[in-house]
Amino acid sequence: GWVSGQRGASFLDLLLVTHTDITLGSLLLTLAGLAALTGVLTGGFLLDCTGRPHLMMAGAMLLNAVFSGVIPKCTAFPLMAALYFLAFFAFANFEVVTVSHQAKIWSSGGGAYMQGLFFCYALGAILSPLATQPFLAADNNRSSKTQETSASNDYLSDHAEYLTLSADTESEAGNDDRLSFYEQNQAAHDLVRSFNDSAVGYQLTTTMEIASTPVVTDDNVEAVIVTGNDDTRVFYAYLMTSVLCFSSGLLLLMLLRFPVTGSQKPEKTHPGREGKRTGRESLPLLVVCVTLACVYFSFSGCISFPDFLMTFVVKELGWSKTSGAHVTSVFWVGLAVGRLSGVGLVRVMSPARIITCCLLALLTSLLAMLLAALFRAHWAVWVSAAAVGLSVAVLFPTGLSYTHQRVSRLTGRLTGVIIATPTLTSMLNPLLVAHLMTQYDGVCYVYVYLAETSLGAVAFVVLHAVSAKSAMTTQTDTNQPEAECETGFIDGTGV
Structure with a gap:
């Protein structure tokens, strides 16, 4: 969470270090998305081959510590881009191995722990921009529209x-x-x-x-x-990140000496459900495509929205970098509150209703931010940033639960594809947003996410209709009535 929160807060100062503009600098965020995609796939493959999760977690965290410490010292953009890719490649390896191993340890009784894990991610992302802000360069190049x-x-x-x-x-x-x-x-x-x-x-x-x-x-x-603008001290912010990652890597090395294992309890089964799941093992190509489209568009805000949030408020609205760091933290505060509320929400509402409400709230929040930017209502930007974080908080875990219930049992292969698909947003959105902000207007930042969320909502409606039709077909073939709403695949929490 700390690493992810620092990415958007330090973006402008990394451009100062390499003397690049936003269009070229957006390649850093694109490379981070590419590293996440390849890291997730590579990490899962290596975990299956080696079976050494503790060693992989420790090695990935220590590599991330080394690369993070030297990124701000690279004045040559190609060298910084290469190290940026390697750092987030190691980060993605750590993420996929950690989630997989913890799910194995906690088994079916770890739903609440998994929600707590996501909350810790959001907590680190809240604190990171606040800790990075004192080391940012002075606000000498405020908005050109002043x-x-x-x-x-x-x-x-x-x-x-x-x-x-x-x-x-x-x-x-x-x-x-x-x-x-x-x-x-x-x-x-x-x-x-x-x-x-x-x-x-x-x-x-x-x-x-x-x-x-x-x-x-x-x-x-x-x-x-x-000749100024060399007063950035972002190196010290990344040095803090390097120290945190290094200390975490040392703690993970201790697990090699003192391994942790979980009690393997048999999963609860319900009569009649095996037949339904078996009937859905062979998925129609249309269902798979619509599922991925829904995941890609609906969850894009959770991944790359905060990356350009500071750039948007500084360049378009003329805010200071201090305020930009604070509004980024406000986004992560909303995300953390949403993650905590999701623990109880998934127990009283079906995944389909949760996703519908979140998508409507996300569309409303993005529309509010668009109007706030157009009419320069700065207080509304703060409120809408928190609302966006709150709206996207439970979309991804609830989406996994929805897919598990309505589309297909979540096998390792399908889970890996679903997790890797949203990383495409991190690859494509920085290039698109930077180009539109440079060539047209900074408000295009909001237009992009509003359009993607709208397409995601349409994709979800189509997915829900197709899955309902498939469920009716399966029910007719097996003569078994399907429950309207099942519990989540990990202790009913929807993770």
Whole structure:
């Protein structure tokens, strides 16, 4: 949770370290999604082959500690991208092995523990942005849509030609003075190009900042340029992450010496259910495709929504990075509250009703954030960010339970495919969101997730209709009435 929460909070400062813009920097988040996809599949395969979960967990956590500690020191973007991929590849290996092994230890009586595990994930994601914020760079490149940046842009564009003429017609000046005028003129032109190259005006050159408004008079030219933006101390935030991962890896190594095993209790079976499950083992291709589409679109907000949340509020709304870190934590607070409430919610409502309510709440929350951004209602952004986190909190675990009940028994292969599918969001959304925010408007960030959630809701309706028809067919063939709602596949908790 700490690692995931830090990813979005430190994104802008990693761009400063490598001197890249948002479009190119979004490849970091895409690589994180690709690493998660390959890490989940590789980790599950290696676990089946080796049968050494403790060793794999410890090794993955220690590798993550090493890579996390050196990522902010890479000024070359290709090197940072490579280490970023390796760090999240190790992270994904740790995640899949941990969840699989803990489910084996806790068996059918560990539903509440599994919910507690998801809550700890959210708790780490809450604290991480708050701990990262003091080490972020100063808010020198606030939103381009503020009046100050627009005025600077217009001023430099209007006076660039004047600077050139002034330097060329300064006949009384000596060679040294001419050189000084030339350097000032060249620096001014560089600034104009850095402003004009950004389609919406907020991709400033990260190695230069305007320290004060240039003063141009009939007698002289004064252009004050400062090479700042190197004041980021994000390395110390990643160093904290490295220390936490290293200490966790050492604790996991202790499990090699003192292994933990669970009592293997036989799973409860109910008469008549085996026949129903057997009838669904051979899934129609349409059901599989709609299931994956529903998972991909409905759960995208839970995975990649906070990655660009700080970038959105800083660049589009003109907030400070401190406020951006806080609103990111507010999202994770909503997620944590939702995870806790899910423990009791799955016992009184069916998975289908929970998913329906969550999707409606998610659509409403995203629409509220869109209106808040358009009308600059900053207080509503805080409320809608918490509401988005609350709405997506139980979607994924409840979706697994729904698939287990209505579509097919969750075999290891099907579970791996379902878990790996949402990682495609982390690969594609950063590229799409960064391109739209750069070429059009920062509000496109909200439009993307609103569109994906809408498509996910439609996919879920189709999935529910197809699974209901399949259930009726199975009921007719077996002459066994199907219960309207079964309990979750892990102690009824819907995990």
